[in-house]
Structure formats: C-alpha cells, structure tokens
Amino acid sequence: MSDAALLSKFTKLSIGGMVPIERSGQRIYSDHDFIYLIGGYNPNPPRTLSDAWRFNRLTHKWQKCELADPANPLPDTLASFSLVSRGQSSNFGCSSNEAYIFGGTKVPFGGNSNTNRLYWIKIDSLGKIHLKVIFILERVIFCLFELQSVSGPLSLPKIYGQGMCRCIERRANGKTFEVLYIIGGTDGHEYTMDVYRLQRDIAAPNDESWELAILNERNIDEDGRYRLEVVPFQNFLVTFGGSISNQFIFKLDVLTVFDLEMRRFEKIQTKSDPVYGFPDERSCHSIVHREDFVYLIGGYGMEMNAFSAIWRFNLQNFEWRKIEEHNRLPVPVYFHASTLTPDGCIFVFGGVEKQNTEERHERRVNDLQRMWLEPPSLSYFASISLLRDVPDRQLLRLTNECVRCSDMSIPVIGRHWRDGLTEGLIYDDFPIQPPECILL
Numbered sequence: 001m002s003d004a005a006l007l008s009k010f011t012k013l014s015i016g017g018m019v020p021i022e023r024s025g026q027r028i029y030s031d032h033d034f035i036y037l038i039g040g041y042n043p044n045p046p047r048t049l050s051d052a053w054r055f056n057r058l059t060h061k062w063q064k065c066e067l068a069d070p071a072n073p074l075p076d077t078l079a080s081f082s083l084v085s086r087g088q089s090s091n092f093g094c095s096s097n098e099a100y101i102f103g104g105t106k107v108p109f110g111g112n113s114n115t116n117r118l119y120w121i122k123i124d125s126l127g128k129i130h131l132k133v134i135f136i137l138e139r140v141i142f143c144l145f146e147l148q149s150v151s152g153p154l155s156l157p158k159i160y161g162q163g164m165c166r167c168i169e170r171r172a173n174g175k176t177f178e179v180l181y182i183i184g185g186t187d188g189h190e191y192t193m194d195v196y197r198l199q200r201d202i203a204a205p206n207d208e209s210w211e212l213a214i215l216n217e218r219n220i221d222e223d224g225r226y227r228l229e230v231v232p233f234q235n236f237l238v239t240f241g242g243s244i245s246n247q248f249i250f251k252l253d254v255l256t257v258f259d260l261e262m263r264r265f266e267k268i269q270t271k272s273d274p275v276y277g278f279p280d281e282r283s284c285h286s287i288v289h290r291e292d293f294v295y296l297i298g299g300y301g302m303e304m305n306a307f308s309a310i311w312r313f314n315l316q317n318f319e320w321r322k323i324e325e326h327n328r329l330p331v332p333v334y335f336h337a338s339t340l341t342p343d344g345c346i347f348v349f350g351g352v353e354k355q356n357t358e359e360r361h362e363r364r365v366n367d368l369q370r371m372w373l374e375p376p377s378l379s380y381f382a383s384i385s386l387l388r389d390v391p392d393r394q395l396l397r398l399t400n401e402c403v404r405c406s407d408m409s410i411p412v413i414g415r416h417w418r419d420g421l422t423e424g425l426i427y428d429d430f431p432i433q434p435p436e437c438i439l440l
Helices: 378-388
Strands: 027-030 034-038 041-043 046-048 052-056 062-064 082-085 098-102 118-123 128-134 142-144 149-151 163-170 176-186 191-201 211-214 229-233 236-240 254-259 264-269 286-290 293-297 310-314 319-322 337-340 345-353 363-372 409-418 421-431
Touching: 027 082, 027 345, 034 098, 034 118, 034 345, 052 118, 082 163, 098 163, 098 176, 163 229, 176 229, 176 236, 229 286, 236 293, 286 337, 293 345
Parallel strands: 027 337, 142 211
Antiparallel strands: 027 034, 034 052, 041 046, 052 062, 082 098, 098 118, 118 128, 142 149, 163 176, 176 191, 191 211, 229 236, 236 254, 254 264, 286 293, 293 310, 310 319, 337 345, 345 363, 409 421
C-alpha cells in the first residue's frame, strides 16, 4: 500500500448550533485548539463579511468572536485578502492565535475598493478580537534590481488575490528577521507578479519597525496573476497556479519560482505522477505546507468546475503525487480556505461549489471538511470519546475556553444513567486518560 493510502479520508464534519454564513474569499488559520475564520464574501445580498469566528476542535462548536475594542472594527475589505499565521514558518503548520492580514477588496470589487493595509490580528482565549494597523517605516524603504538601485518612497500596492508567506531568516550579520513575502495580485484591472519583502528585526523593541523592499522590476519579469499560492523553500519562493481573470489559468507541470538571491524568476519542470500525470491548471485553490510537502486542495480549471482530488508536491524532487482516488473532497470547492494544524490535520472551510458547466450552478457553502495527515494522539481520541458521552445540553455549559486540545485536564461532567435519562450531574477536575481508562 502506498504512503498516500495511509492518510485518512477527507470527511465533511457534522456541526450543530450556530454556524458562520456561507461565504467565499475568506481565510482560515489554526492553533492546537481552534480553527479561526476571518472575513469572506456572500452574494445574497452582495457584501463583504467583516467578522471572525473560531471552531473548537474538541466540541465541534462554532463561536462568533467579539471585538475587544468596539471602536476598532475589522476592515470591510476582507475578500480575497492574504493571511498568514504568526506561528507559521517555512516548514510547519499554523500554531498561533495571531496572524497578519494584507490587502483585499470589497463590493464593488477592484479600484477604490482595494486596500494596501497590513494588519496584525489576535483572537484571545476568550474569543475577543484584537486588531492593529502595522505602519511601514518609509525612511528605510528601498528597491533593488539586478542592474539598478533606486532609493525613495515606496508603498505596498492596493491589491487583492495576492500570495503571501512568512519566514524567519538569519542574516550574515547575525541578526534574525521576521519576513513576509507578498507576490502577485490584481487591482481589478492589471495583474502583477511584483515581489515585495517586509521584514523586522526580531530583537528590535518596537514590533512595528517593518522595512519594505520590492525585489524585482515591476511588470517585466513574469506574467501577472491573482489567486496564486506561494511557499518559501530554501532560497526560493515557489508559486502554484493562479489566473488572469478567467481568460488564462496557469498550469502546474512547470512552476514559476522566484530566486531570492538572484532576484529573478525561473521555471522549474516538475515530475508527473506515474499513473495520473500532472494536476490540471489551477486557480482559486488552496495549499498547506508541511515539511517537504505541499498539499494542493480544490480550485478550478478552464472548464470552471471545482476539483475534488488532492495532490501532494515534493519540494525536494519536484514530484507530484495524487492522493488515492477514493480520497477526495466530499464537497468540491474553489475560493475556499485551508489550514494545517500543528498535529497534522487539514481543515477546509467554505468556498464555491460548482460541478455543472452547462448550467450556471454556483453556490457558496459553509461546510467544514477535514483530513488527518497522520494518526491523532491518544489524548485526542480520549477527549473526543469522553465528550461524545456528554449530553448536548450539558456540553453547551462547557465554555470554549475550558475545553482545549492543548490542555487535557478539563472540567468533566460525571453522569449516571437511569432509563435513558441523566441524573446526578457532577463537575470534577478530571485528567483525561486513554479511552479504555475513562470512568464516568
């Protein structure tokens, strides 16, 4: 059996209670305990959603998050923006309740509806939203090209559909920097493959001391695109897919990479799956990055149908592998969002479902789909087993902040059964044990 066959199948989670409205163009990120949902677009009526939610991985309950400061709301440009978790490095899944948000647009899309603001966002243990604008230091802004050096004012463009990734980089001078790379996107009329770098010295006392640079000469190196995805690998930014409106969608047999040292684009010929060949051209897809592997999820091609197959790309040997044929998205989507938890679980939320090319059958969904890349821990199984036995009306009394994957000592409800009814409800501090050791 192949290693791909050992992965668990994608499943659509059954969720009760209050859930987020159907949407597309949103972003999600995660830590050990929650899946965090930010923004999106809903067409009925057409509007951008300026909200945030979190999904408890143990109780399978959504909670709408509230502003810590009502005078500091979320922006209204949260469609096709880019987001990266502050805990997301070049090799591992997300592991933070903090993230950076850049760009995006609102209805009507494009033009004056776009933004170039960079935000820091945090959702605390009580589900409160903390938000601040990050201001860029223009006095250290510069742009460097292979044949010329230009100094002067520079600002981030007002775009949406761009790719963004985060790295921690140690330089030759011994300093360590937190770095954000932003690539591609559109203003609604023109498409770009400009590469911007934002960096800050981690040792600096002010975490808003970010420096901005553009790393390539604008609009001459590579065809522009939007809704691409990007991951850092060694000294390269590896891009996946993207499109120029619906006129042209980029293929995945040859990938466009940006050499950070030479500051130029290159093409890499990838290797096909020996059975299934290459994945189709792709836009409005998502990826998650774990060690040397990138997982490609959903999206659409030239026929405008949502893909259900999952592909894995090896960054070491540039080889594609299609995850076993039986393991597909139960709900094929594009304009969705994905995240990878620290313990190796992929979550996919929302997007547009469309599988009929003859009729214009598109609908936004609010489904949450999940696949494990490796077996969950015994403590996770124990927690799920225990909570499954807690009656729904009592489960609601367990607040979101006291039931966590990262803290397996939680308030547990003891119970006794008589004729199928619950009597004698007792709260205790009970350290969770493996399933066979749980005594209720």
